[in-house]
Amino acid sequence: MVTAGGIDLGGTKIEATAFDEAWAVVESKRIATPKETYEGLVDALCEMIHWLEEVSGNKDLPIGVGIPGFYSKRTGKFLTANLPASGRTLHDDIISKLGRAVTFENDCNCFALSEAVLGAGRSYDTVFGLILGTGVGGGCCSNGHTVSGLNGAAGEYGHLGIPYAAMTKLGLEPLKCGCGRTGCFETYLAGPGISRLANHVTGKAVDAQTITKAAAAGDVPMQEVMRLWSQLAAELVAALQCSLDPDCIVLGGGLSKIPNIERTIAQALPGKLLNHTEPPMICVAQFGDSSGTRGAALAALQDCEHLGEGL
Numbered sequence: 001m002v003t004a005g006g007i008d009l010g011g012t013k014i015e016a017t018a019f020d021e022a023w024a025v026v027e028s029k030r031i032a033t034p035k036e037t038y039e040g041l042v043d044a045l046c047e048m049i050h051w052l053e054e055v056s057g058n059k060d061l062p063i064g065v066g067i068p069g070f071y072s073k074r075t076g077k078f079l080t081a082n083l084p085a086s087g088r089t090l091h092d093d094i095i096s097k098l099g100r101a102v103t104f105e106n107d108c109n110c111f112a113l114s115e116a117v118l119g120a121g122r123s124y125d126t127v128f129g130l131i132l133g134t135g136v137g138g139g140c141c142s143n144g145h146t147v148s149g150l151n152g153a154a155g156e157y158g159h160l161g162i163p164y165a166a167m168t169k170l171g172l173e174p175l176k177c178g179c180g181r182t183g184c185f186e187t188y189l190a191g192p193g194i195s196r197l198a199n200h201v202t203g204k205a206v207d208a209q210t211i212t213k214a215a216a217a218g219d220v221p222m223q224e225v226m227r228l229w230s231q232l233a234a235e236l237v238a239a240l241q242c243s244l245d246p247d248c249i250v251l252g253g254g255l256s257k258i259p260n261i262e263r264t265i266a267q268a269l270p271g272k273l274l275n276h277t278e279p280p281m282i283c284v285a286q287f288g289d290s291s292g293t294r295g296a297a298l299a300a301l302q303d304c305e306h307l308g309e310g311l
């Protein structure tokens with residue numbers, strides 16, 4: 001029996017998945033994301049919600065949507081780079097069009113929630129989901145619930161500045177980031193960032209996959225690239241410790257598929273964390289591409305339970 005539905009709203013595709021009570025995938029559907037107009041995007045989301053209702057045979061099925069970018073639960077407005085929805089109240093518009101409850105949650109938070117409740121972080125209290133892909137994003141869960149903040153920007157550690165001392169010690173230049181700031185972690189830690197580190201070491205911009213393969217095969221300059229990257233990743237873990245002090249960090253995104261990446265980061269931690277503190281457990285996500293829809297469905301189910309408590 002289908003108990004919840006999750007929708008992952010991405011820049012290129014929208015994926016909807018129906019889950020049963022054991023969180024197994026019952027059925028899944030993908031469509032291309034309409035990028036021309038806001039109205040087209042609203043219609044596409046409504047179509048997917050209707051599809052989940054049909055698959056489950058339940059008009060009141062808890063349905064959650066994971067969305068890229070910031071979403072303020074206070075104003076209802078979105079800030080998103082790749083969709084025609086910035087400044088629009090997408091959540092409110094979907095609810096008024098369908099006349100039913102739908103949960104909206106940031107996609108990084110969906111990843112974190114999925115891993116914190118059902119995945120690699122399930123035996124920990126404070127779980128940070130760190131996504132290392134074309135960008136660096138993240139979401140935090142405390143006791144199985146997401147922490148969003150005023151603007152929905154909690155967890156955006158990719159846009160925290162690399163400490164000046166670390167930058168100087170590693171001999172790196174602060175770079176301009178896509179967010180408008182300079183010296184963000186994302187500029188060196190994301191996939192394109194590893195290529196920038198390779199450029200710094202060798203004068204050539206090599207892609208992340210080639211770098212990690214060459215480093216594993218004993219290529220000394222590429223091992224230096226990975227050393228710099230792991231030092232920066234450890235600095236980010238130190239920043240996480242000073243703010244959230246998570247007991248578990250779950251890695252996701254393309255770079256989390258690098259063999260032993262969790263150990264590479266853990267080995268770079270000594271000397272970075274506060275004196276006499278325990279390091280957090282660092283592990284790789286249990287769920288792959290289905291984390292977004294699973295986390296969105298989970299957020300919807302939690303919303304329903306929360307409403308139930310208030311009755």
Ligand SMILES: [Zn+2]
Binds near residue numbers: 159160178
């Ligand atoms: Zn930035």
